[in-house]
Amino acid sequence: MMRGVRVQKLTGERRVAALQSLPDWSEVSGRDAISRVLKFKDFNVAFAFMTRVAMKAERMDHHPEWFNVYNRVDITLATHECGGLSERDVELAAFIDANAKVLGATL
Amino acid sequence: MMRGVRVQKLTGERRVAALQSLPDWSEVSGRDAISRVLKFKDFNVAFAFMTRVAMKAERMDHHPEWFNVYNRVDITLATHECGGLSERDVELAAFIDANAKVLGATL
Amino acid sequence: MMRGVRVQKLTGERRVAALQSLPDWSEVSGRDAISRVLKFKDFNVAFAFMTRVAMKAERMDHHPEWFNVYNRVDITLATHECGGLSERDVELAAFIDANAKVLGATL
Amino acid sequence: MMRGVRVQKLTGERRVAALQSLPDWSEVSGRDAISRVLKFKDFNVAFAFMTRVAMKAERMDHHPEWFNVYNRVDITLATHECGGLSERDVELAAFIDANAKVLGATL
Numbered sequence: 136m137m138r139g140v141r142v143q144k145l146t147g148e149r150r151v152a153a154l155q156s157l158p159d160w161s162e163v164s165g166r167d168a169i170s171r172v173l174k175f176k177d178f179n180v181a182f183a184f185m186t187r188v189a190m191k192a193e194r195m196d197h198h199p200e201w202f203n204v205y206n207r208v209d210i211t212l213a214t215h216e217c218g219g220l221s222e223r224d225v226e227l228a229a230f231i232d233a234n235a236k237v238l239g240a241t242l
Numbered sequence: 243m244m245r246g247v248r249v250q251k252l253t254g255e256r257r258v259a260a261l262q263s264l265p266d267w268s269e270v271s272g273r274d275a276i277s278r279v280l281k282f283k284d285f286n287v288a289f290a291f292m293t294r295v296a297m298k299a300e301r302m303d304h305h306p307e308w309f310n311v312y313n314r315v316d317i318t319l320a321t322h323e324c325g326g327l328s329e330r331d332v333e334l335a336a337f338i339d340a341n342a343k344v345l346g347a348t349l
Numbered sequence: 350m351m352r353g354v355r356v357q358k359l360t361g362e363r364r365v366a367a368l369q370s371l372p373d374w375s376e377v378s379g380r381d382a383i384s385r386v387l388k389f390k391d392f393n394v395a396f397a398f399m400t401r402v403a404m405k406a407e408r409m410d411h412h413p414e415w416f417n418v419y420n421r422v423d424i425t426l427a428t429h430e431c432g433g434l435s436e437r438d439v440e441l442a443a444f445i446d447a448n449a450k451v452l453g454a455t456l
Numbered sequence: 457m458m459r460g461v462r463v464q465k466l467t468g469e470r471r472v473a474a475l476q477s478l479p480d481w482s483e484v485s486g487r488d489a490i491s492r493v494l495k496f497k498d499f500n501v502a503f504a505f506m507t508r509v510a511m512k513a514e515r516m517d518h519h520p521e522w523f524n525v526y527n528r529v530d531i532t533l534a535t536h537e538c539g540g541l542s543e544r545d546v547e548l549a550a551f552i553d554a555n556a557k558v559l560g561a562t563l
Contacts, residue, residue, distance in 0.1 A: 178305055182296045183508040186400070189289045190500050193404045198285055204307040237558065286404050293507070294397040297514045344451065392519055396510045403503045412499050414525040 144217040167219035170211040173240040197223045251324040274326035277318040280347040304330045358431040367439045381433035384425040387454040411437045465538040488540035491532040494561040518544045
């Protein structure tokens with residue numbers, strides 16, 4: 136099953152390579168998850184960014200944990216089904232990075 | 243100034259009356275703010291709810307602090323300008339309550 | 350292929366039954382498509398409705414043609430791949446009807 | 457009144473200057489309005505763009521007439537209150553142009 140493979144917990148060298156491909160993300164302490172803080176120009180941009188991620192999340196059926204206040208968005212990614220990081224987190228993180236850049240995010 | 247009055251910190255009887263008008267909200271411990279947790283059917287509804295609140299927030303120029311994961315939305319309201327609760331938080335909370343109900347929120 | 354079947358053009362009795370299940374939709378003249386006009390209380394509700402449909406559309410990979418001005422949304426559904434109506438239009442129309450009702454649409 | 461001035465119909469040299477500042481917009485035939493067609497990479501970007509414009513529109517209390525299908529957005533701007541173009545259309549058009557560019561719109 137394609138889905139089965141994609142939600143397998145990343146371990147060993149595959150996990151190391153995944154984290155190296157996402158230099159703007161940090162490992163969450165005490166939990167197998169990654170997080171990133173983003174700042175945009177204002178709320179208008181921040182929420183449009185969140186809308187992009189929301190549509191991608193629905194398409195992937197894989198949703199972020201996120202906090203927002205005004206121009207700031209804190210995002211944590213992990214895969215419920217495997218209790219850790221999977222390929223789906225890597226894909227969603229890469230989407231977030233590409234679109235945050237387009238929308239002028241700092242941090 | 244209309245805006246000046248609306249961002250004044252609520253105190254005394256006006257604060258008590260405001261909190262009584264918002265029975266679904268709790269006072270945040272250690273901070274002059276209120277919060278509410280909402281659960282919707284799924285992410286689709288939760289994010290449409292957030293979009294309604296986002297547009298209202300832009301119109302009021304008064305933004306929530308909020309956390310979302312899948313069908314859950316945790317919201318905290320306070321007014322930066324006065325370091326506590328103001329009429330604007332009461333207005334935004336009432337908007338949130340009315341629209342959460344329409345969209346079938348529980349909790 | 351599941352997708353293949355779902356984008357087949359509806360004809361004969363299946364088409365008749367589909368249209369009967371969607372009494373709020375009209376056939377578009379000169380084209381194998383259906384349309385519906387919706388009015389909401391204001392733009393805030395109309396756009397939140399559109400956000401729900403947008404996320405559903407991404408999930409289905411099946412998108413509406415729609416026009417909006419203020420509280421009004423005109424929607425046309427058809428399936429590009431078959432040049433007419435398919436099961437996917439029926440599914441999206443049913444989603445639209447259910448959510449328009451929740452959000453208090455008239456017309 | 458600030459609002460009164462901003463919804464006055466633009467005429468004469470002020471109208472000419474406004475149109476010259478918006479080279480990507482066309483005058484609508486038979487009506488005092490302007491329009492622009494935009495194409496984005498996909499629906500995800502197109503709808504995020506629409507969300508930015510929706511929040512700006514709520515803030516200005518000035519809403520577009522727009523049509524969308526997949527990656528395409530057709531926008532018409534005019535001011536109901538004056539039956540023609542006003543400063544508000546110029547402001548909204550400039551916001552649209554700036555954000556369409558950021559999001560990689562073509563046309």
